[in-house]
Amino acid sequence: MNIGDMILPHVKSVPPSGIRKYFDMINEMKDAISLGIGEPDFVTPWNIREAGIYSLEQGHTHYSANAGFIELREEISRYMKRKHGLEYKPREEIVVTVGGSEAIDAALRALAGPGDEVIIPEPSFVAYKGCASFCGATPVVIDLKAENQFRLTPEQLENALTPKTKVVIIPFPNNPTGAIMPGEDMARIAEILKDRDVIVLSDELYSELTYEGRHMSIASYPGMKEKTIVINGFSKAYAMTGWRIGYACGHRDLISVMTKIHQYAIMCSPTTAQHAAIEALRNSDHDVESMKREYNRRRRAMVDGFRRMGLDCFEPLGAFYVFPCIKSTGLTSDEFCEKLLAEEKVLVVPGNAFGECGEGFVRATYANSIENIFEAIKRIERFVNNCRK
Amino acid sequence: MEEILEILEKNNKLTEEQIAVMLGKSVQEVKEAIKKYEDEKVIVGYSTLINWDKTNKEKVITLIEVKVTPQRGEGFDKVAERIYRYPEVKACYLMSGGFDLTVIIEGKTMKEVALFVAEKLAPLESVLSTATHFVLKKYKDEGITFEDKEKDDREAVVL
């Protein structure tokens, strides 16, 4: 038997993440600075960790309800109301998942199958395309453009929509570009989608990390709440990546089917993480604020650094990524990253790891100490100057 | 510009140029703001936090609870001043509650500190009583943990 033949073609054909090779390279190095990491450098605030520890001390080591502890869903419901003015019923319209990742997967499994098209603006988090492909659905990519500040334009969306479109993914604030969709831009997108028979999957993991204006959920526009699944979580805002906890909010029929998938595939989210998440929503607004202020300072430092070395860099107003254009160096994204790592021991990630249209760009994370950021900028500048010689 | 204070309180090694970049202000604006804070004694000084336990230098740190009688017309300030002017006094706070002043003394030996209390502090007219506590170990000071076990343990590449 050839094991490879046993694997489904539509699963086999999904490429693995293209950046593993850098991982092997950087692990051999001393004094390397990684700006290649998609997670906060902060450790989870102590009160949240303490709540997790306390729950263990109390012996809370059992399963929870499949959809998550009702106390947690109630807190999520209050949070959605206070942040976005959106009302979700804790018992019917919210499911707690293993990170936003599982919510993305469960939503696509519930909605997208062979013959269905899933619209994915790129560059984007790689899971959307992967999960859509695993379901046998057809990803339809929209290439976001630097000249539009990597925002989704109404024309691009209109051109991508077909009668087969089943799901539209709205990935803002965006990983890897750091783009956001300000209110008026989002309103135009909502206007197009509100009368269409499509479901919107709005990945709002970075909603708290919006540095100008306020994050606007597409669900908050007229006619959109019914057809939108809002996905959020604790990984980015509360620096809780390793706890593996997130959630989805939406129409009861969608949430109940996602809960069914979650029930059969996962049972329930880790209960220690659920206890910690309750504490996060109740008592950690000021931690979120203070991490955000810190990120914002690093963001400015990094954008300024790339611009000073003469790389085009649009101003990212969300998440913790900067996405400079490196075409002026004459290198491809891959070459740039490989050489930069070899010569200056700084790791950034090639933009095309997030979709073909990311070619010519690199993603640099500012979830790192300001000292490391200034040092990395210095090294990258030296490297870029050498390239131009 | 109060964010400057937040930045400097954590790390005063950053240059004015770096701070300007972090705040999206001009270097001139940052210079002027810092100067103003210094003139107004909002920024009172710049110091470095040192874990002396890791050096060969002997140091004894003592926290003394002091009860005093406030002076007519001058309240506690005058008494406090007579105490905090001694260079041995590292810190001096007016307190609410069971006693009036917290005085933190640094000396080379316990004996030296004990002598200071007996000969300088206790005899002051307005000092009613003192309770001396020796510090055995500092875990955290000025918001900084001395033996921080939390290393950056993130995997080098994550999407």
Ligand SMILES: Cc1ncc(COP(=O)(O)O)c(C=O)c1O
């Ligand atoms: C845009 C985006 N969505 C979702 C996730 C997944 O986050 P979680 O840790 O909640 O699964 C990530 C993580 O990098 C992300 O960047």
